[in-house]
Amino acid sequence: METVSLTINGKKIVTEKGKRVLWAALENGIFIPHLCAIEENPLPFGSCRLCFVEIEGKKEPVASCTEEVTDGMIVDTRTESVLRLVRMAFKLIMSRHPIICRECPANKKCALQDISREMGFKLKPKRLPQILPDLPVDDSHSLFTYNPNLCVLCGLCVYICNEIVKEAILDFNFRGFITKVGTFKNRPLAESKCNSCLKCVEACPVGALSRK
Ligand code: SF4
Ligand code: SF4
Ligand code: FES
The missing domain is CATH 3.30.70.20 (Alpha-Beta Plaits)
Known part of the structure; x- marks a missing residue:
């Protein structure tokens, strides 16, 4: 297996060439919020807009589910611009999501609850009205x-x-x-x-x- 070395949030990682940044981070215990990607899909939908990271040398944050690792890459998952984008994407998702966790079949094994806990985001969006389907x-x-x-x-x-x-x-x-x-x-x-x-x-x- 051909490997590459990169750094995510200051942690040195060796991973398989061709892997996408999201999976390299998760496999190494670094949480990046995500809803619409699975590793089996080589062309992720890129629709949830939750998995942004910053990569040294790139002007704008990029979606980690589509970005392949490269040798020497330096990734930061918690910069101000990343947090701003991810917080807004999460708010938009939650603005149309009923928060009925106690009676929900996913309670305690839910990706939204995981994101809320790991990122410190409230499930109920602040200053954005909820319009529920x-x-x-x-x-x-x-x-x-x-x-x-x-x-x-x-x-x-x-x-x-x-x-x-x-x-x-x-x-x-x-x-x-x-x-x-x-x-x-x-x-x-x-x-x-x-x-x-x-x-x-x-x-x-x-x-x-x-x-x-
Ligand atoms: S939230 Fe569940 S039901 Fe809805 S698109 Fe995703 S996998 Fe399908
Ligand atoms: S457990 Fe998850 S899916 Fe169910 S209501 Fe709560 S946030 Fe929504
Ligand atoms: S996981 Fe949804 S955009 Fe990357």
């Missing part, structure tokens, strides 16, 4: 439920269903505020050809897809 829950499948009101539209379930399981059952339906994950023609999950592998449920970082 009120979309119907799909409870038709015998093994799992999809609650679009808790969905952060990270796209992980869609990627896994289409690119890993190769079933192409899930996709994004509708646009704007009512965008949700759904089946072809937005039919109930029980009426789709879902093979019940539950890999989408395992990948969901929040309480939107949950086992019964």
Whole structure:
């Protein structure tokens, strides 16, 4: 295996050539918030805007889920501009996310709670009104439920269903505020050809897809 050496927050790291900065940091105990990336996806969606870092020599912060490590790279995950961008991205996500942790199936294993704890961000956004979706829950499948009101539209379930399981059952339906994950023609999950592998449920970082 070809390796490269880099520094993240002052810590020297040796990692595999071609790895992206996000995974190199996480594997070495350095937390970078992220919702929409999985390592298997070589072309991450880059939609959550939470994984910004600064790299010496680059003018602007970059998304660590798309940036490959290079030899001698110097990365900082907590500069003022990174924190400003990440705080705003988190606020925007939480401005349309109901905070019902006690009754949520993801409570205590939720990526939003992890980000809040690790970054010191409040779950409830300050000085930004919450406008919450009120979309119907799909409870038709015998093994799992999809609650679009808790969905952060990270796209992980869609990627896994289409690119890993190769079933192409899930996709994004509708646009704007009512965008949700759904089946072809937005039919109930029980009426789709879902093979019940539950890999989408395992990948969901929040309480939107949950086992019964
Ligand atoms: S998804 Fe996470 S933050 Fe949202 S209600 Fe559930 S536990 Fe709380
Ligand atoms: S259901 Fe879960 S995995 Fe799928 S887009 Fe929503 S939050 Fe992401
Ligand atoms: S994890 Fe990089 S933009 Fe979402």
